[in-house]
Amino acid sequence: MGAGHAHALYVRRDSVVHRLPPHCKIVATVGFVLAVAITPRHEVWAFAAYALLLAGVTVVARIPFGTVLRRMVIEIPFVAFAFFLPFVARGERVEVLGLALSVDGLWGAFGILAKGTLGVVASILLAATTEPRTLLLGVERLGLPPLLTQIATFMFRYLDVVADELRRMRIARAARGFEARDLRDAKVLARSLGALFLRCFERGERVHLAMLSRGYDGAMPVLAEVGASRRQWALSAALPAAAGLVAAAAWMAVWTLR
Amino acid sequence: MHVPDGFINAPVSVATGVVAATGVAVALRGARRELDDATAPLAGVTAAFVFGAQMLNFPVAAGTSGHLLGGALAAILVGPYTGVLVVSVVLAVQALLFADGGLTALGTNITIMAIVTAIIGYGVFKAGLAILPKKRSSVPVAAFAGAFLSVPASAISFTAIYAIGGTTDIPLGEMLLAMTGVHLLIGVGEALITAVTVSSAVAVRPDLVYGARGLVKPLLINGTAEEATA
Numbered sequence: 427m428g429a430g431h432a433h434a435l436y437v438r439r440d441s442v443v444h445r446l447p448p449h450c451k452i453v454a455t456v457g458f459v460l461a462v463a464i465t466p467r468h469e470v471w472a473f474a475a476y477a478l479l480l481a482g483v484t485v486v487a488r489i490p491f492g493t494v495l496r497r498m499v500i501e502i503p504f505v506a507f508a509f510f511l512p513f514v515a516r517g518e519r520v521e522v523l524g525l526a527l528s529v530d531g532l533w534g535a536f537g538i539l540a541k542g543t544l545g546v547v548a549s550i551l552l553a554a555t556t557e558p559r560t561l562l563l564g565v566e567r568l569g570l571p572p573l574l575t576q577i578a579t580f581m582f583r584y585l586d587v588v589a590d591e592l593r594r595m596r597i598a599r600a601a602r603g604f605e606a607r608d609l610r611d612a613k614v615l616a617r618s619l620g621a622l623f624l625r626c627f628e629r630g631e632r633v634h635l636a637m638l639s640r641g642y643d644g645a646m647p648v649l650a651e652v653g654a655s656r657r658q659w660a661l662s663a664a665l666p667a668a669a670g671l672v673a674a675a676a677w678m679a680v681w682t683l684r
Numbered sequence: 685m686h687v688p689d690g691f692i693n694a695p696v697s698v699a700t701g702v703v704a705a706t707g708v709a710v711a712l713r714g715a716r717r718e719l720d721d722a723t724a725p726l727a728g729v730t731a732a733f734v735f736g737a738q739m740l741n742f743p744v745a746a747g748t749s750g751h752l753l754g755g756a757l758a759a760i761l762v763g764p765y766t767g768v769l770v771v772s773v774v775l776a777v778q779a780l781l782f783a784d785g786g787l788t789a790l791g792t793n794i795t796i797m798a799i800v801t802a803i804i805g806y807g808v809f810k811a812g813l814a815i816l817p818k819k820r821s822s823v824p825v826a827a828f829a830g831a832f833l834s835v836p837a838s839a840i841s842f843t844a845i846y847a848i849g850g851t852t853d854i855p856l857g858e859m860l861l862a863m864t865g866v867h868l869l870i871g872v873g874e875a876l877i878t879a880v881t882v883s884s885a886v887a888v889r890p891d892l893v894y895g896a897r898g899l900v901k902p903l904l905i906n907g908t909a910e911e912a913t914a
Contacts, residue, residue: 463788534852541690549783580728588736616877620884630729
């Protein structure tokens with residue numbers, strides 16, 4: 427376990443956003459995403475406003491825009507799905523470049539792209555400004571069952587180990603001339619997975635016994651108490667509050683236009 | 685595929701959130717029976733394993749590749765309750781940190797990828813074991829069936845959720861057909877990997893594989909296991 431403990435997703439900076447307690451940031455992120463989710467998708471300007479809000483957070487947190495953009499590639503699979511919607515959805519059709527596209531499908535694609543992208547960027551910002559370890563502490567402070575957060579904590583501790591084991595196996599396979607070409611090769615990969623499971627689980631048992639012998643009683647000791655002051659709550663509430671206002675305004679616009 | 689934000693409307697997302705929370709609460713109680721005091725460390729290492737296994741892409745056909753869902757695999761390896769917990773934690777961490785799957789869609793994702801795959805995968809696996817001869821070589825066969833059916837079951841449950849709370853009007857019959865068809869194909873990959881993973885785990889440490897408990901008589905089966913597995 428020689429690998430560094432700061433995770434690759436975390437961007438080390440000294441900013442207001444980085445210093446906020448983790449649970450405040452989680453609540454803020456979830457609040458923001460909820461506001462986005464309930465916004466009617468025909469109000470295009472609202473999504474532009476949300477994007478501006480996130481851009482503001484990015485600037486305040488001093489995260490490079492390039493980093494955020496690069497991490498957004500995770501979105502690509504569902505972008506592909508959204509692309510199909512205008513062709514398969516039912517209802518009224520419009521002619522675009524000689525293709526008859528469904529109006530509802532176009533709006534659906536826009537809604538998924540806009541809401542999905544905003545959600546993705548919000549998560550990226552959360553991960554970039556919060557260390558995974560403190561993030562889990564924050565989740566626990568929000569009252570999630572300790573068993574769940576403990577599983578997540580252990581998962582994080584083992585993740586690099588598992589990734590290293592996987593890489594070692596991949597190099598070993600490559601050294602023997604293996605290259606995955608089609609579904610038949612899945613058997614080789616699956617054998618690796620079987621071995622990986624055993625190695626992981628046996629290591630888990632070993633570590634668990636070592637922990638027991640050092641006095642582990644089913645709960646991890648909390649080394650740094652992360653309390654949140656009223657000011658910090660207020661500060662972190664800025665993003666979801668602004669998003670809430672935008673969502674409310676969007677609904678107002680829908681109702682008044684009817 | 686992880687469901688992103690904006691796919692399913694808000695009320696239905698809340699409803700699936702309630703389903704997911706209930707499922708996780710039930711699993712929390714059940715998991716203590718499966719792994720006793722070592723629940724957290726061993727479930728944690730299994731979660732890391734599932735996370736790692738999902739990183740391993742396998743080629744499906746013509747340039748496309750798929751990755752494991754892992755719900756059935758986790759349920760067979762560490763028990764259905766722990767399996768639900770493990771996959772739920774993986775999904776939650778993916779949504780929170782890796783932006784894989786939306787935060788508002790987390791309930792939907794846990795419902796279709798942790799709960800449905802574990803119930804169907806493990807249910808079919810157990811049913812398979814009940815029908816097949818009581819030998820260790822039956823375990824991978826039953827695991828194959830469980831994992832194979834868990835994937836289209838997950839796709840069908842997604843279609844059902846989409847039918848209630850989808851944000852775009854798509855012809856549902858065709859969507860169901862397309863989803864089931866594609867996922868039957870993906871299911872073959874999932875099943876193959878699950879079966880071989882389980883069989884290589886059973887071959888070395890049968891005591892570790894939850895689904896194979898009660899069948900462990902390694903001395904009797906030595907030698908015959910290899911032929912029957914293939």
